[in-house]
Structures are given as structure tokens and as C-alpha cells.
Amino acid sequence: MSTNENNIASYIDHTILNADAGLADIQRICAEAAKYRFKSVCVNPIWVSTVSEALTGSGVLTCSVIGFPFGATPTATKVFEARGAIADGASEIDMVINIAAAAAGNEESLVADISAIADAVHEAGAILKVIIETSMLEETAKILSCRAAVRAGADFVKTSTGFGGGGATLEDVALMRATVGPDLGVKASGGVRSLETARAMISAGATRLGSSSGVAIVEGEQGTEGY
Secondary structure (H helix, E strand, O other), X not given: OOOOOOOHHHHEEEEEOOXXXXXXXHHHHHHHHHHHOOOEXXXXXXXXXXXXXXOOOXXXXXXXXXXXXXXXXXXXXXXXXXXXXXXXXXXXXXXXXXXXXXXXXXXXXXXXXXXXXXXXXXXXXXXXXXXXXXXXXXXXXXXXXXXXXHHHOOOEEEOOOOOOOOOOOHXXXXXXXXHHOOOOEEEEEOOOOOHHHHHHHHHHOOOEEEEOOHHHHHOOOOOOOOO
């Protein structure tokens, strides 16, 4: 898959998830996304309506996270969060799995959790990405989690929250792609801060990139942002 500075932006979910991000930060991210034509702006739920309004007419999607960053909330709470974010204007939802269930090898629990959110998200015509948090799991648990996401009807699997002590690796992206097959999306997130890294992730199988260094990536520079 060929990528360059002109089309790499279409892979990027321009992301700001730090807890102390304020209105000026959100407005800046939205302006950058509209300028560079990123795929989406990804924010915490409290900012969804602000982002959706700011991006109106830009062609840039609004994305939000639920069960974030630990995934350790009840399924019903995640469903409520997802519906609220969609009502506020999100067209993409990135959910965190029950990481403990994955580590314990409880695939059926994962399928039940993801399926409930997938049903709510798809009912509203939105897209669901499933965050595996690969840095916390052994390979067998990563495979099991990806398999559960496929069974549950998710649209993407995603490597990381960026808050779990590690980010995307080429090995994990390749493993996820091999597990989910050619049709499901794979999102590499956490530590993607340069055009070189972005290209490598896409070559490994990623079809979306989550990064707070989107501007640096498309400008061919080295990003310094944390996510």
C-alpha cells in the first residue's frame, strides 16, 4: 500500500485525550484536522458536541472513547456512554475491552461485552473500534481478544489506549491483521509520531492511525506529543 504526505492524513485519527485538555486545545485540534483533512478527531466524551459542531462541513469525522482507559466498567455503562457520545455527534466509537477477562482467557465474556456495544453503535449507523491494550496482554490473549472482536461484529481492532504503559508495535499490528483477516480495520495507536513510523504501521497492516502528532506526521517531522 503506497502512502505519502498527501494521503497519510486520511489514515489519522487526530487525537487529544489528556484529562487537562481545555477548550482552546480542542479548538486547535479541530482546526488542524480541518486544514490537513485528517480522518477524524478523537476526544473524550465531554468534548464530542464541541468537536462535532466545530467540524461541521469539514468532512472530518468525530470519534470518542468509552470505558476509557481501563475498560473496567460494566457493559451497560459502556452502552450508555456510547449512545450518549453518538447522540452528541460521534460517528465513531473506540471502546476498551475488559482487559482482565482477556488476560484470563474468557473469550465469551469479551464477545458479550463487545457485542452489546456493537449493537448499540451500529443501530445508530456508527463505527466501533475495539481497543485491545496489547501492552498488557500475552500473545495468546491478544489473539483471543481479536477473535472476540470479529465474533462480536466490531469494525476495527485497535492496539492501545496510550495510557497503558505501551503503544503500538509493528509486531502487534501484524499479529492483529493476521488474526482478524483482510476485512476488519486495524488501528495502530500510541507512539505513532513520525511519517516513517506511520508508513511502517500501514505496511504491517494498519488501516487507521491514532496519534496526537498528526501535524508532525504529515509535515514529515518528528512529533513530541505523548499519544
